[in-house]
Amino acid sequence: MTIQIPNEYSPKFKSFFTNLDENLHNLMIKSYGISITTLEEVFLKIGHLADPSSIFGTHIDDSSSDGPGQ
16 A cells, blocks of 8 residues: 655654554554655656646647658
8 A cells, every 4th residue: 555645744744653653553554664756756657647748848749641741
């Protein structure tokens, strides 16, 4: 399971993880891990969500024409 927590909650991380650590057994959690988003993950997400023309300001033509006037 992956849960993404918005950066705006970072001031609460210390107390959250302290509380989580103290209650792992009660919550039936064997282990957990944390990580930050890598630049690669950011670019992959942008690539999947964004229209390339909105990023680069160009039109990408996927038509199969053989050229002008063809």
